[in-house]
Amino acid sequence: MHAFHYEQGTLCCEAVPLAVIAQAVGTPFYLYSYTAIRQQYLTLDQALQPIPHLICFAMKACSNQAILKVFIREGAGLDILTGGELYRALAAGADPHKLVYAGVGKSRAEITEALRSDVLLLNVESRQELEAIDAIAASLGKRARVALRVNPAVDPNTHPYIATGLKQSKFGIEIAQVRELAPMQANLPRIEIIGLHCHIGSQITQLSPLVEAAAKVAGLAQELQDAGLDIRYLDLGGGLGIPYQEEQLPALSDYAEAMRQVVAPLGYTLILEPGRALVGNAGALVTRVLYTKQNATRQFVVVDAAMNDLIRPSLYGSYHAILPVEEAQAGAEPMVVDVVGPVCESGDFLARDRPLPPAYPGDLLAVMSAGAYGFSMASNYNSRPLAPEVLVRGDEYFIIRERQTYADLIRGEKVPAFLEGA
Numbered sequence: 001m002h003a004f005h006y007e008q009g010t011l012c013c014e015a016v017p018l019a020v021i022a023q024a025v026g027t028p029f030y031l032y033s034y035t036a037i038r039q040q041y042l043t044l045d046q047a048l049q050p051i052p053h054l055i056c057f058a059m060k061a062c063s064n065q066a067i068l069k070v071f072i073r074e075g076a077g078l079d080i081l082t083g084g085e086l087y088r089a090l091a092a093g094a095d096p097h098k099l100v101y102a103g104v105g106k107s108r109a110e111i112t113e114a115l116r117s118d119v120l121l122l123n124v125e126s127r128q129e130l131e132a133i134d135a136i137a138a139s140l141g142k143r144a145r146v147a148l149r150v151n152p153a154v155d156p157n158t159h160p161y162i163a164t165g166l167k168q169s170k171f172g173i174e175i176a177q178v179r180e181l182a183p184m185q186a187n188l189p190r191i192e193i194i195g196l197h198c199h200i201g202s203q204i205t206q207l208s209p210l211v212e213a214a215a216k217v218a219g220l221a222q223e224l225q226d227a228g229l230d231i232r233y234l235d236l237g238g239g240l241g242i243p244y245q246e247e248q249l250p251a252l253s254d255y256a257e258a259m260r261q262v263v264a265p266l267g268y269t270l271i272l273e274p275g276r277a278l279v280g281n282a283g284a285l286v287t288r289v290l291y292t293k294q295n296a297t298r299q300f301v302v303v304d305a306a307m308n309d310l311i312r313p314s315l316y317g318s319y320h321a322i323l324p325v326e327e328a329q330a331g332a333e334p335m336v337v338d339v340v341g342p343v344c345e346s347g348d349f350l351a352r353d354r355p356l357p358p359a360y361p362g363d364l365l366a367v368m369s370a371g372a373y374g375f376s377m378a379s380n381y382n383s384r385p386l387a388p389e390v391l392v393r394g395d396e397y398f399i400i401r402e403r404q405t406y407a408d409l410i411r412g413e414k415v416p417a418f419l420e421g422a
């Protein structure tokens with residue numbers, strides 16, 4: 001489903017004009033389509049129906065309580081990474097038995113919380129972590145269900161910052177080391193290794209690396225099973241990309257089919273941890289033009305959203321399409337502009353060298369494909385309050401996070417007594 005479309009020249013999310021929301025909540029704001037998110041989940045779930053499976057939405061992509069609820073209500077699990085994400089997941093009513101917990105550096109406190117909450121799987125990334133989990137589980141009088149995170153050394157052909165399954169990556173355990181580690185279970189009485197996990201990267205645009213990694217991990221699982229381990233889960237991570245421009249990407253159903261084919265003959269429960277593919281194109285960041293200006297070489301459109309709201313263009317050089325909320329007049333000549341924010345860095349841009357219809361102060365622009373890793377990576381840099389988030393369903397919209405206030409910015413800060421007074 002296309003969540004965003006023009007209706008009589010004005011951009012709408014489902015049946016709500018973006019301009020109406022802008023009028024009510026101010027700018028910038030994040031906007032998500034309930035129907036589009038739910039539809040993506042159902043498409044994937046449907047395609048996996050033939051085999052036992054669990055879709056754990058990677059909540060790092062978009063962790064608002066309301067968004068988590070969309071998934072939880074459909075029966076999804078969540079992929080979590082920190083104590084903070086565990087807290088958010090439980091607060092949203094997630095079933096702990098549908099939580100998978102990854103992360104290369106889980107603290108003792110985080111492991112303790114995870115075991116107390118009885119999450120489905122701790123995805124373990126090192127020998128020392130495995131030993132720590134065993135000790136903590138013993139102190140709690142619990143057993144820990146564990147999947148070993150395998151680094152399958154497969155190049156996902158994506159931005160280097162988000163490639164996680166390369167030989168040199170910090171993530172996971174090399175295949176040879178997994179073979180050595182698995183028998184340790186015998187000496188770690190609180191550990192039950194019941195799965196293998198891998199996640200090779202994000203914004204992956206072809207199925208072949210995902211299939212190659214899945215096949216390697218599946219082969220290893222069989223080996224471990226033959227050696228006496230009770231493998232029940234294969235967690236093949238997330239990573240499927242989305243089109244940010246017009247590019248052709250594998251469909252969710254083809255991805256599901258490819259993963260299913262690897263796992264089906266083995267009888268394991270397939271876990272997938274998609275983030276971006278479920279929410280990325282269901283969201284946008286809406287911003288207002290403040291000024292335009294021109295110097296000897298460039299035209300600038302200065303908007304009220306900035307790198308603190310959406311860091312992907314600055315951090316990864318990512319492309320996000322930008323649409324005028326009021327459709328351009330027919331025949332309006334596009335201008336090549338840099339769309340920049342108010343933050344005090346030259347790295348603060350949302351688009352560079354972008355042909356856009358002429359923009360004027362007060363115009364609204366929608367920065368598209370911002371549903372994943374948009375708000376969740378936002379910061380208060382330059383003491384900019386975090387933008388509100390809005391969820392649309394049909395012809396209704398709901399504020400699912402209020403705009404931060406200036407008072408929110410200094411909450412928790414303390415001035416020592418010696419600095420008080422004149």
Ligand code: LLP
Nearest residue numbers: 058102199202203238239273274275276373
């Ligand atoms: N599972 C694990 C263990 C992960 O580390 C990630 C993402 C996912 C699942 C979900 O991946 P997805 O399906 O969304 O590709 N900030 C970056 C993306 C970082 C991804 C980190 N890990 C960006 O804005 O492109």
